Amino acid sequence: MNTILLFTQNLHTRDTIRSAVASNSRVQAVSEPHQFWESLQSIACDCLFIDLAALEKLSTEEEAREPHPSAVIERIKRLRPMMGIVVIAANADVRKAVAYMKHGASTYITEPVDVDEMRLVLDEIQREWRQQCELAYLRERLWQGDTIDHVQTVSPLMKKVTENVRSVAPTKATVLLLGETGTGKSFTAKMIHRYSNRKDGPFISVHCGAIPDTLIESELFGHEKGAFTGAHRRKSGKFEMASSGTIFLDEIGTVTPSAQVKLLTVLQEGIYQRVGGETNLKADVRVIAASNGDLKQMCVDGLFRKDLYYRLNVFPITIPQLFERREDIPLFVDFFVNKFNQFNAKNIQGVHPDVMHALMQYDWPGNLRELENLLERAHILETTGQLTPESFPSELFERMEPVTEIAIDTSETLAAVRSKALAETERRYLKQLLLRNNGRINASAGEAGISTRQLNKLMHKYQLEKNAFKTSASPTK
Structure with missing residues (x-):
């Protein structure tokens, strides 16, 4: 256990727990609800020891008429889902402690706190934490593994993307992946890494938009001990973790101006410094960035550095949307x-x-x-x-055109039946194509693989007016 959060006003309990934990562990003790929530948000805690009096204070804060075990435990779990929660209770209040366990607390210990019992509890929570980490790792391998690359594309657009990936992967070039959310930019970044000379190194993915502005530089570049409040030890950043491998910066357009400056230095000079540090560190890493926004327009609007954009835009790849x-x-x-x-x-x-x-x-x-x-x-x-x-x-x-069977007249010749079936299929195909392209002739002809003149002739043949399709909503871009 690296960090233990302790919420109690009982000085004897506080001193006993401090003396019982290993020397390499840190105990952060708080006595008021606001201190507790601040510590929980700013410190990566492995285990929480909290007595019933403190839990009831927090439950009252949830604005319930009566303190309810589920509300406060759920809130704690949302902030620190992997943290063990140990309830401290007097023998007479064991039933209340069990109620908190039913709603997500890990276990309880009784007061006065017994050192041996507390150490056993810590060992058990440590084992449970390791099991959760292993399970999370296995789930990650199953759900986000690279098995999706076995899906063979038949799309000309995606075949072009694959060709570009194979071309740029063995090089050192920075790659910028563009496309809407959900198109597969993360998977494409993994493909580039897998086909590169760095495939045996780490692949570190960073969702820049999910990191608070105040922490983005620390996450990317690390920090030195004492660099800011709560920086109790040196921390390696994602660039350091990705050494000899690839770093994937998703939603690059969301990073702060100061972080943009540091990223530019990495791309230009191949060096960076930890937050609060003065030593230059070498960035032996391949950078792949991604954005679902228009970075070029963001440069025009003054939201993104032009020099950084040009450094990132060495080899852009646009991922097509599913439609x-x-x-x-x-x-x-x-x-x-x-x-x-x-x-x-x-x-x-x-x-x-x-x-x-x-x-x-x-x-x-x-x-x-x-x-x-x-x-x-x-x-x-x-x-x-x-x-x-x-x-x-x-x-x-809702927008599905019903599939109707084509009536077959067996008194007609095979050639006549075939001609009618072909005409009906052509009519339906053109109708769906024009609907999807909002009546745009050039786009529809391009998808159909025919000239605009041929498309106009077919529309005239089947009495299809382009204006009839302009009332439909355009496909989401």
């Missing part, structure tokens, strides 16, 4: 269904034709991530051997 690569949807459906079969211990084989038809027509504003989440939900709800429409939200089918 631009619909031909890959059946492949992803098969991949995700098989993946969920392993995770949920089911044996679902494919999807109902009506579902596939709806998936192919939907615009996918959330891209690949939305498809995965939708299939996961359906997989959980499904009780048959195939994903059926009943397991999907009704909104998926």
Whole structure:
């Protein structure tokens, strides 16, 4: 245990716990609720010892009419989900301590605190923490592993992306990945790393938008002991962790101006300093950045440094949205269904034709991530051997054009029947294409692989007016 947070006003309990912990552990003691919440947010605590009086103070803060065990424990768990929680209670109050355990506390000890008992509790929490870390690691390997690269693309746009990845991967060039949220920028970054000369080194992913502005520099570059309040020891940053490997900076457009300056120094000179330090450290790392915003426009608006943008934009790769690569949807459906079969211990084989038809027509504003989440939900709800429409939200089918059978007149010749079927298929295809492109002739002709003149002739043949499709909403970009 590195850091233990102790919330009690009982001086004897406080002194006993301080004397019982290992010499290499730190005990942060607080006596008031505001001190407790501040410490919990600013210090990475491994274990919390808290007595019933303190818990009831915190529960009252939750504005409940009566102190309720679940509210305060849930709030603590939201801030520190991996932290062990030990309730300190007198023998007469053991029943109350058990109530807190039912709502998420790890265990309890009785007052007066026994040193041997407390050490046993710490050992047990340490074992449980290791098990949780191992489980989280295995889940991460299962859910975010590289098995998705076995999905073969049939999309010309994605084939071009793959070619670019293979071309740039063996080089030292900085790569900038552009595309909407959920298109697969993180996966593409992993592909570049895997095909690079640094594949045996670490791949460190940093979601810049999820880190508070006040901590971004410390997270990226590390800090020295005493650099700021709460910096009790030296900490390595992500660049140091990624040494000899690759660092992936997702949502690069959200970093602060001061962090942008340091990033520019890394890219230009290959050096950086920890926060509060003066020693130059070598950045032996390949940088891949990603953004779902328009960095060029952010430069114009003064929100992003132009010199940093030019340094990042050495080899840009734009990841297409899912509606631009619909031909890959059946492949992803098969991949995700098989993946969920392993995770949920089911044996679902494919999807109902009506579902596939709806998936192919939907615009996918959330891209690949939305498809995965939708299939996961359906997989959980499904009780048959195939994903059926009943397991999907009704909104998926709202814009779906019903599939109608073409009437066949057996008194006609085969050539006549074939001609009618071909005409109906062409008409439906053009209608869906124009609907998706909001009536734009150039875009529709490009997707169909024909000239605009040919498209206009076909529209005239099937009495399709482009203005009729302009009333539909444009696909989400």
